[in-house]
Amino acid sequence: MSGAELAERVLARAGRAGDLLVVVDETATAHLRWADNALTTSGTAEQRRLTVVAFAPAGAGTAAAVVSRGGAPTDRDLTELVARARRTADAGEPAPDAAPLVVATDTPAPSWGDPAAEVPVARLRGFSAGLGDAFAAARAAGHALYGYAEQRAGTTWLASTTGLRLRHVQPTSVLDLTARDGGGAASAWAGAGGVDLADGDLPALAARLRGRLDRVPRRRTLAPGRYEVLLPPACVADLMLHLYLNAGAADALDGRTVFAGRDGGTRIGDRLTSAPLTLGSDPAAPGLACAPFLVARASGAAGSVFDNGLPLAATRWMVDGELRGLVQTRHSADRTGQPVTPFVDNLVLAGPAGARPLADLIAGTRRGLLLTCLWYLRDVDPRTLLLTGLTRDGVYLVEDGEVVAALPNFRFNESPVALLDRVVEVGATERTLPREWGDYFTRMAMPSLRVADFAVSEVSPAV
Amino acid sequence: MRATTGAVDTDGGMEPSFLALPLAEVTDAALAEARRLGVRHAAVRVVRNRARRLLLHDAHLRGSQDDTELGLSVGVLHGGARGFAAGPEVDPAAAVAAVGRAVQVARVCRAVGAEPVELAPEPVYADRRWTSRCRVDPFAVPEAEAVALLADWSRGLLAAPVVRHVLAKVSAVRETTWYADTAGTSLLQQRVRVHPQVLAVGVADGATATLRTLGPPTGRGWEYLHGTGWDWAAELAEMPEHLAGKLRARPVRPGRYDLVTAPSHLWLTIHESVGHATEADRALGHEIGYAGGTFVTPADVGVLRYGSELMTVTADRTDPYGLATVGWDDEGVAVGAWTLVRDGVLSGLQTDRHTAVRLGSARSTGCAYAESATHVPISRLPNVSLRPTPDGPDTAALIGGVTDGIYLVGSDSWSIDTQRRRFQFTAQRAYRIRHGRLGEQLSGVAYQADTTDFWGSLVALGGPGTYHCFGADLCGKGQPVQAAAASHGAPTAVFRGVRVVDTAGEEAR
Numbered sequence: 001m002s003g004a005e006l007a008e009r010v011l012a013r014a015g016r017a018g019d020l021l022v023v024v025d026e027t028a029t030a031h032l033r034w035a036d037n038a039l040t041t042s043g044t045a046e047q048r049r050l051t052v053v054a055f056a057p058a059g060a061g062t063a064a065a066v067v068s069r070g071g072a073p074t075d076r077d078l079t080e081l082v083a084r085a086r087r088t089a090d091a092g093e094p095a096p097d098a099a100p101l102v103v104a105t106d107t108p109a110p111s112w113g114d115p116a117a118e119v120p121v122a123r124l125r126g127f128s129a130g131l132g133d134a135f136a137a138a139r140a141a142g143h144a145l146y147g148y149a150e151q152r153a154g155t156t157w158l159a160s161t162t163g164l165r166l167r168h169v170q171p172t173s174v175l176d177l178t179a180r181d182g183g184g185a186a187s188a189w190a191g192a193g194g195v196d197l198a199d200g201d202l203p204a205l206a207a208r209l210r211g212r213l214d215r216v217p218r219r220r221t222l223a224p225g226r227y228e229v230l231l232p233p234a235c236v237a238d239l240m241l242h243l244y245l246n247a248g249a250a251d252a253l254d255g256r257t258v259f260a261g262r263d264g265g266t267r268i269g270d271r272l273t274s275a276p277l278t279l280g281s282d283p284a285a286p287g288l289a290c291a292p293f294l295v296a297r298a299s300g301a302a303g304s305v306f307d308n309g310l311p312l313a314a315t316r317w318m319v320d321g322e323l324r325g326l327v328q329t330r331h332s333a334d335r336t337g338q339p340v341t342p343f344v345d346n347l348v349l350a351g352p353a354g355a356r357p358l359a360d361l362i363a364g365t366r367r368g369l370l371l372t373c374l375w376y377l378r379d380v381d382p383r384t385l386l387l388t389g390l391t392r393d394g395v396y397l398v399e400d401g402e403v404v405a406a407l408p409n410f411r412f413n414e415s416p417v418a419l420l421d422r423v424v425e426v427g428a429t430e431r432t433l434p435r436e437w438g439d440y441f442t443r444m445a446m447p448s449l450r451v452a453d454f455a456v457s458e459v460s461p462a463v
Numbered sequence: 464m465r466a467t468t469g470a471v472d473t474d475g476g477m478e479p480s481f482l483a484l485p486l487a488e489v490t491d492a493a494l495a496e497a498r499r500l501g502v503r504h505a506a507v508r509v510v511r512n513r514a515r516r517l518l519l520h521d522a523h524l525r526g527s528q529d530d531t532e533l534g535l536s537v538g539v540l541h542g543g544a545r546g547f548a549a550g551p552e553v554d555p556a557a558a559v560a561a562v563g564r565a566v567q568v569a570r571v572c573r574a575v576g577a578e579p580v581e582l583a584p585e586p587v588y589a590d591r592r593w594t595s596r597c598r599v600d601p602f603a604v605p606e607a608e609a610v611a612l613l614a615d616w617s618r619g620l621l622a623a624p625v626v627r628h629v630l631a632k633v634s635a636v637r638e639t640t641w642y643a644d645t646a647g648t649s650l651l652q653q654r655v656r657v658h659p660q661v662l663a664v665g666v667a668d669g670a671t672a673t674l675r676t677l678g679p680p681t682g683r684g685w686e687y688l689h690g691t692g693w694d695w696a697a698e699l700a701e702m703p704e705h706l707a708g709k710l711r712a713r714p715v716r717p718g719r720y721d722l723v724t725a726p727s728h729l730w731l732t733i734h735e736s737v738g739h740a741t742e743a744d745r746a747l748g749h750e751i752g753y754a755g756g757t758f759v760t761p762a763d764v765g766v767l768r769y770g771s772e773l774m775t776v777t778a779d780r781t782d783p784y785g786l787a788t789v790g791w792d793d794e795g796v797a798v799g800a801w802t803l804v805r806d807g808v809l810s811g812l813q814t815d816r817h818t819a820v821r822l823g824s825a826r827s828t829g830c831a832y833a834e835s836a837t838h839v840p841i842s843r844l845p846n847v848s849l850r851p852t853p854d855g856p857d858t859a860a861l862i863g864g865v866t867d868g869i870y871l872v873g874s875d876s877w878s879i880d881t882q883r884r885r886f887q888f889t890a891q892r893a894y895r896i897r898h899g900r901l902g903e904q905l906s907g908v909a910y911q912a913d914t915t916d917f918w919g920s921l922v923a924l925g926g927p928g929t930y931h932c933f934g935a936d937l938c939g940k941g942q943p944v945q946a947a948a949a950s951h952g953a954p955t956a957v958f959r960g961v962r963v964v965d966t967a968g969e970e971a972r
Contacts (some may be wrong), residue, residue, distance in 0.1 A: 011819050032571075033747045033942055041941075042546030042571070044564050047534065066526075067607065072552045088527075091607040091737040096523055132575040146752030148942040171709040173651050176942070178752045250520075254628045255671050256664050275500075299526035300518060318499075356785030374754075376878040380889055380966050382908070388878045388909070388966070409880065409909065413969035425741040439944045455711060455969050457912050460756075462880035 004113045004167070009075065010052055014161050018062075018089065019101055020082065021308055023297055026116035030124050031150040037135040044121050048072070051297045053305045055101070061094025064305050066298050077443040078306035086242035089361050095306070097299060097331035102309035104163030117153035117169045124151070134206040135382040141210055141375035142182040150174045153198045157179040158295055164309045168291040170345075171366040173197040174433065174444055178393065179209035181216070181463070186406065187463050188212040189373055189393035191234060191433035193442035196285075213395070215416045218407040220397060222459050227278040228424075228453040230361055230398065232444040236349060236373045239387075239416035240279065241441055244347050246385055247317060248302035249326035253297035257418045258385035259326055266326055266336055273321040276352050281344035282353040287431060290345035301460035302343055315341045321420070346443035351426025358448040360425050363401040367462035368394040368450070371405060387413045387449050390460060392435065408459040423451035467816075469596035473554040477596050477653050480703055481511050481639045486651075490643040491503035492555035493537055496562040497645060498578055503832065505542070505562065506584060508542075508793065509533075509641040516745060517609055519631040521823065522617035524610050529602075534836030536865065537561040544577035550838040575880035583819035583827045585648040587797050595654035597684035598785055601635035604685050609633065612688060616699055620663050625710065625928025626673075628664040633681075635750030635937070648795040656682050656948060657938050661699065665706040672709040674702055675891055677727040680936040680948065681786040684932040692784065693917075701788050705892060713907035715893070715965050721868035721922075722958045723861055724912060728890050730848065730933035730951035732873040736914040737776050739951065740883035741803045742830075743818035755881030755938045758914070759809065759823050761858070767809040769866045770918025773852065778813060778845040780829055782828040785846035786934045786948035787832075793840035796829040803847065807918075815842045834945035841941045844949040848932070851954035855926030858955040864923065868896035869908060874910075887911045889966065907965035917958060 001009075003024035014020045065088035067081055127149055137320035138145045155172040173194045180187045188209040192200050231239075251260040252266040259267045260358040283292040294310040307330055317325050325341045326332075333340040360367040362370060377389035390411050397405040427448030434444060490507050497505035513531045533556060536549035537848065548561040548570030613631040620629045631897075635657045643649040660925045665672050678693040683857035687693060695823055701728035744750060745757040759767065780787050780798035802810045812944070814824060815831040832843040862870060873891025880886070895900050912920075934950035 014530070029943070030568075031943060033752075035578070035751060038576050039544070039572040040578050041545060041547070041839040043547040044549060044568055045534075045547075046550075047532075047538070047837055048551040049530075049532070067529045069533070070532040070551055071531075084529075088529075088606045091605065092523060093607075095609070096520075096525070121564055122573065124568075124571055128575045135576055144748075146748070148752060150943065176752060177747060180751065199490055242470075246858075254664055255666060256628070256673060260671070262669070275780055286969075288577050298516070298528045301520070301525065305526075332796045340590055369524050375881065376874040378878045380876045382673065384967075386966060388876060390878065391879050391887075392881060404540075411878070411880075411885065411889075413909070413964075439942065457964065458885065460880040460882075460885040462882035462884055 002115050003155060003157040006050060007157050009078055011159055011161060012237040013079055017086060018057065019055040019161045021101065021305065023295060024157040026047040026155045026237065028117065028119040029147065029150060029152045030119045030121055032128060032131065033125055033148050034143045035146045037138055043346055044067055044145040052081050054086045054089040056089035056092065058092055058094040059326050061097040063089050063092030064299065065089035065092055065307060097304040097329055098304055099306045099330045099373055100159055101162045101306065104165060106164065108165035109167065112165050113165050116155040117171065119151050119153050127202065130202040134202060135202060137177065137206065137210065138367060141214065143210060143213055144180050145177065147177040149197055156291065156295055158293065158309055160309065165308060170290065171195040173200065173440055174442055175202065175271065176198050176438060177205055177209060181213045184463060185205050186213055187393045188215045189435065191435060191439065193431065193433040199373040217403060217405050220407055222456060224412060224456050224458055226453040226455055229451050230365065230370045231366055231449045231451060232358055232428055233448055234373045234421050234435050235371050236375055236446040236449055237432050237434035237444045238436050239419065240347060240349055240446060241437055242377060242387060243385065243416045247327050248333040249300040249328045249338065251336060252326055253402065257382055258415065267323050268326060268338060270323050272323050272417060273360060273423055275420065275426060276320050277318060277420065277423065277426060278320060279348060279349045279434060280314065280316040280317060280370050281346050281385055283312045283344055285346055285348060288346040288445060290443055294342050298428055302327045307342060310342060312342060312344050315344060319397040326404065331363050348429065348445045349430040349447060351447055355426050355428045355447060357428050359449055361425060362398055365398040365401060368398050369407065374437055377436055380413060385412060385417050387415060388413045410459045411457045412455055414455060419451055422452045424452050464687065466933055476597060477592065477651065478544040478639050483716045486511060486641045488555050489553055489558040490502065490534060490649065494561050496559045496750055497539060500566050502541050502566065504645055505557065506538045506794065507642040508836055509535050511639045512835055512933065513637045514601060515635045516601045516635050517613060519610065519613045521615040521628055522621060527606060532835055535561060535567045536555040536836045538839065539565045539569055540580055541566050542573050543579050544569040545572040545580055546572065551880050552639055562580045563796055573950050580817050581820040582816040583824065584828065585787060585816065588650060588791060588795065588797065589647055590649055592651045595682050595788065596925055597655040599685035601655065602637065606949055616661060617922045619699055620702060625667060625703050625707045627662050627666045630662040633659040638748065639861040642793065644795055648726055650791050652790055654682060654789060655684050656936060657685065657687050659688055659793045663702050664708050667710040670710050672706060672723045673872050674706045674709055675873065677891065679933040682784060682786055682788055698964045707903040709892060712904040714967060715905040715908045715963060717964050717968065721865045722961045723868055723870045725872045725930040725935055726929065726953040726955065726957065728850065728871040729825060729956055731877050732888055733847060733849055733951045733953060734935055734949065735877055735879045736883060736886055736917065737803060738951065739812055739843045740914060742842055743812045743814045743822055744842040746812065746820055747818060747923050747955045750940065753942050758882045758884050761812065764810050764812060765808065766811065768807055769809050769915055770807045771921045772807045773921050773924050774804055774807045774918050775802065775850040776847060777850060778803050778847050780845045782846050782950060783949040786936060787844060787846045787950060792829040792831040793833050794827065796827045796831065796833040798829040801828060813842060813845060818842060820935035832947055834947065838945045843947040844938065848952035851927045851930045852924040853927065855924050855954060858929050860927060861923055861957050862896055862901055863899040866898055868895040869905065869963065870896055870901060884913050885911065907967040908963060910961045910963050912961055917961065920958045920960060922959045923957035929955040
């Protein structure tokens with residue numbers, strides 16, 4: 001049964017009671033995982049999730065109830081599922097975020113009834129051949145490769161009694177590669193997000209890491225203190241992802257987050273940095289395309305089931321350093337008097353056109369630390385978005401434009417928001433993968449950043 | 464290394480609709496297909512996870528979810544390589560197809576070069592059942608009733624002038640699993656856990672602070688929200704005063720302090736610096752690409768001085784309300800209890816059937832777990848707990864013995880390096896201790912230490928009366944990442960001369 005047919009069978013049970021909304025998610029994945037030049041736990045999985053949202057009049061407003069289930073529901077299961085959602089909605093209190101459901105303006109696209117995208121095991125074969133070659137080359141060099149490659153295809157159907165019939169297919173690929181030298185004294189990492197594993201250049205990535213391990217400069221110690229740092233795009237990705245996930249307007253109104261205004265409002269309109277940085281999301285961004293309509297499988301501070309089906313458009317969160325928008329539901333947009341700018345599943349940070357690649361930033365460095373990626377970032381103070389975290393997979397000292405020493409990893413306590421104001425140079429924006437949250441949010445394009453006065457709190461002997 | 468305590472065989476409360484699934488039929492079909500394809504070992508798992516979540520903002524429902532996942536998976540050992548496949552259909556044809564796909568994966572892996580896998584032997588357990596202790600089914604509580612309880616808690620807090628906003632949430636999870644393998648083991652298990660949390664936001668004189676309840680996730684049913692296992696009314700009643708103290712807190716002066724840690728704080732330090740550091744798969748390098756390794760090597764067992772002689776840390780999957788407690792693990796291994804650190808010396812590690820063989824152990828310690836049917840079982844934490852001193856003092860006496868220190872209550876942020884050595888932790892509340900007396904709250908308190916230095920600085924432990932279990936229900940590991948839950952008990956403890964920084968002072972101004 002296709003997702004469209006499943007959705008229709010649910011809506012057929014709507015009867016004459018309040019509105020119903022259905023989301024069907026079919027996800028197919030195939031993945032390879034390896035350690036020490038050998039495959040470990042690899043596999044393939046298909047999942048289905050059917051989410052039913054029932055709406056019911058409650059007092060002067062509307063209550064909503066969400067029930068979802070996986071597996072292969074029978075017609076009896078569907079009847080039971082709708083009845084359960086109805087019962088809960090009927091007993092519910094008015095939802096604060098209640099708003100009229102989105103009404104269809106178009107007839108369904110011809111692809112509405114198409115089946116879910118699949119990921120057969122054969123999709124791994126081309127990639128795995130290259131992986132075998134990479135293992136052999138690593139072994140010959142006395143190195144060990146660790147990593148993960150995944151091909152995913154998510155198909156989502158969204159349908160409602162108000163006529164919505166929307167379908168989206170989201171292909172995603174992730175390649176995460178770590179190389180270590182024989183003694184485990186040096187580590188290097190590269191990650192790539194995309195839509196198809198076959199588009200990735202595994203041999204080139206592996207060769208790049210091999211080169212980095214073959215040319216590790218002499219080691220030096222690192223004293224705590226403040227340093228100029230060069231953050232490659234992967235580092236900037238993890239930092240900006242934390243910023244984005246804390247950019248909900250409703251939480252800012254509570255005074256809890258870094259985007260809370262002093263007077264109870266939000267900081268929209270504040271200048272966050274004098275650097276010419278623009279942060280945005282766009283469902284149509286080339287290479288980063290994501291769902292052009294909103295899918296909310298539950299309500300929360302930054303999402304509302306009432307908003308399902310809202311069209312998503314290019315959104316600029318920060319323009320030339322000025323905060324322009326926060327993640328909104330229609331409810332929070334109303335409370336803040338701002339446009340409705342919901343969460344979009346990609347993120348792009350960019351500086352002025354003609355910015356230079358990381359190699360040029362390194363060449364233009366008098367003295368600074370070059371990082372590889374970040375790890376174990378955790379919120380320390382939500383009011384400033386102060387994060388603690390560690391560097392991972394290589395820190396290097398750059399002097400007079402050259403990498404001159406390998407340094408130990410270190411801990412820092414920094415806020416990605418405060419840090420923006422210490423950006424002194426913006427590099428060219430490129431597709432990248434956040435090292436820590438690359439399993440959760442992959443569609444990112446980020447520049448390298450040169451940041452002044454980055455605090456090294458203490459060094460770590462971990463490689 | 465381990466002692467089996469014999470799993471409880473009960474039948475109560477198993478979800479009837481799960482029992483109605485064609486479990487025997489899918490198992491017979493899958494295992495017959497596995498044998499036909501020359502599979503050396505195959506395991507079939509059918510898993511239904513029901514999770515319910517409620518979120519209230521200022522005493523009004525902001526969002527709710529009631530999600531039931533269902534799937535079937537097959538893991539195979541074929542030609543020395545592992546393969547795995549999962550799908551949403553629980554019927555014989557889908558099971559046969561899953562075996563075929565799992566074998567295909569194993570073939571792909573063998574062609575590239577797969578780690579050779581041997582499984583430690585384990586007795587056969589045929590037709591066995593186990594269920595956790597749940598008195599009130601959290602899924603039988605109507606949403607309106609659950610919302611009313613959390614709204615009542617929230618309104619109580621909002622009545623305090625210092626409290627500006629309240630977020631209240633609860634999650635309840637029921638995992639029902641069927642496991643059967645080619646050796647003849649077949650197991651039906653079900654466990655339930657709940658986790659209520661309340662966050663109060665306070666504002667005073669332009670300052671904002673947040674405070675979270677300490678009540679941990681636990682392997683109980685809805686009775687937990689009504690006071691069985693945790694006194695919610697008492698904790699909520701104290702929150703406004705604690706929050707007011709937190710709003711008045713002054714920045715800590717960086718330096719070395721004696722730390723007195725409440726069990727509500729230390730559990731997370733145990734989790735990160737002892738629990739994850741003693742996982743055999745990390746020691747063998749399997750997690751180097753993602754979750755990381757550990758400074759511990761298999762050769763360290765029996766030799767490595769982990770901490771002071773006061774330090775004894777046990778591991779178990781048997782504690783009646785432990786989050787990691789189960790009858791058998793996800794490789795069909797009967798669970799038990801063992802010791803990780805005895806009198807300050809490393810005495811054991813955590814294994815699954817594969818890593819047990821790599822370590823030369825006769826049996827697995829039973830740590831295999833998969834979040835759902837779509838995940839491959841990997842080695843996950845058991846309940847890992849620091850033992851109290853049998854005749855140890857109470858918390859007041861421990862604080863009384865400290866001249867210049869800080870008392871830490873509740874967990875907040877946590878971060879540790881990829882070899883589980885250098886770490887930084889913060890607390891919900893940090894109190895100054897001067898000459899044995901508890902003083903005002905401090906802000907910005909974070910302590911940084913090296914695992915073995917920190918545990919070496921353990922100078923005093925409270926008695927059994929100070930011991931309490933806390934835990935994590937969303938611990939991530941593996942790729943694709945999967946969540947697991949584990950409990951961690953501790954007495955009140957004292958650590959001498961630990962480095963403390965002021966996190967707010969670390970950033971450039």
